[in-house]
Amino acid sequence: MGRARLRKVSDRGGQGSVPKAPVPKGSVLSSIAAVASLIAALSCCLPLGTLLMAAGSAGASIFSERLRPFLLLFSVLSLAFGFVQTYRRGRCEFRHRVFRTILLWSSAAIVAAMLIFPQFVAGVLAGRFSPNSRATVSFRAFDLAILRAGFNTASAETRVIAFLSPT
């Protein structure tokens, strides 16, 4: 399955690209240091953060099509990390173990739902899933001849063809 990559360019005659200012090396290093300290904190003192990141990034993936694969991968990795922390490593005790376990499995359920039923979850979150809508939606497998026939049958009307991705 090929992937159409988004490139925000205008079809109306090259606006040119905006020159980027050089990134100071100090900023890069401080960013890396911040991420490293965050990981260190998550690995020991803040196990809940890992789980919240897993669920949060999975949820965010619904609203960002471009970042979805990366966010879902990140959430799976965060979740795996959370499981390792909870069941394999006892280095940092967390007092509210029951709460943490519930949160861990809740996060796992959210991430699994995003992975297995992304459209359903998106529809539920968008508030558009209702039994009444089933009756009004006309849907079938694509057939060029059928589309063409439908197009010509409605030749007295304005017709619109829209190409859309399900997610």
Added chain:
Amino acid sequence: MRGASALEQFLDTHPQPGARVFVIWEPVLDTDWAEPGIAVRSRLNDPRVQQFWDKQRVLSAAFGGPEHLGRLAQVREIRFGMDSVIWDAVAVYPPGTRWIENPPVARFLGAPVVDVAPQLAPYFVTPK
């Protein structure tokens, strides 16, 4: 899915009966594993809409793919690059246009749908 919502919103505000909308769902993104479910399809529940699942992206190929976008419409408003398939796009054909063999030339072709949906308004006029 923002395109579907934008299209439905446009149809909600333009209830003129003299229009037909063909929505072609096609796998484009890595997460497009299956045909759109009920929740997604119900985003477009206007009775003027007919929806299709084009798993093999036949229509995009029949249109010649993104490299032929320039020939597909008289007026074009394409705001992103499409690599291998026509998607997140909408084409408008005025009354009288017929599709004989090759796809007809649209009056307007725009993408992404969420941005260009308002530009469909001039083509949704109440028949006299």
